Amino acid sequence: SQQGEEDPQALSIQEGENATMNCSYKTSINNLQWYRQNSGRGLVHLILIRSNEREKHSGRLRVTLDTSKKSSSLLITASRAADTASYFCATVFQGAQKLVFGQGTRLTINP
C-alpha cells in the first residue's frame, strides 16, 4: 500500500500543551497535505507542503517535511479543546493524480 503511516494513532494531552503528530510515506511525493476531521464530519484542509519545502506555518500549526527520511510532522502549539479531532496526512505521489491518506491520529485535548 502507498498509504502514509501516522504516529501515534492516538494522543491525549492537556489544554495549552503542544501536540506533535508524525507521518511517514514510502515513495517520492509532489506534496503532502494535512487534514482535520471532527467527529462525524467531512475533512477540512489545514496545510499543504511541497516536496521542495522544508517547513510551513499557519497560525498555531507548523508542518515540517524531510524528504530524505520520507516523513512529515504536524505541530499544534498551545492546544485548545476545539483542536480535539482526527488528523490525517495525505500525499500526492510523483506521477500520480490521486491523494492517498494515512490512517490518522486521534487527538484529544483535555480541559
Next chain:
Amino acid sequence: NAGVTQTPKFQVLKTGQSMTLQCAQDMNHEYMSWYRQDPGMGLRLIHYSVGAGITDQGEVPNGYNVSRSTTEDFPLRLLSAAPSQTSVYFCASSYSFETSPQETQYFGPGTRLLVL
C-alpha cells in the same frame, strides 16, 4: 457557493440492491474523487476524475462505477450492494491536480451507508 454537496446523508440498503450516491460541486472544479472511510481508518480512494468525461480507478474500485458527464456532478453507483460496502462515503473536489496552490481538496459532509 454551496461547496461540495452529497445526497443522501444516510441510506440503508439490502444486499443486492443498487443505488447512486450523488455528489455535486459549484466551484467549477476539474478534479473530483470518491473515498470511503471505515471505522478507525483513513480514507481509501475509490474512483477519481480529472475532468468531464475522464475517470480512473483508485485503490478500492471493485463494486463501484462512476461517470462524469458534467463538470459539476460525479455520481457513485453501487451495482449490487454488499455488507462489505457499509461505510461512510466522502466526495471531494479541487480546481486541478496540476497547478499550485490548487490541489487543496474540498470535502462534502459524507453519506453513511449501511448494507444489511
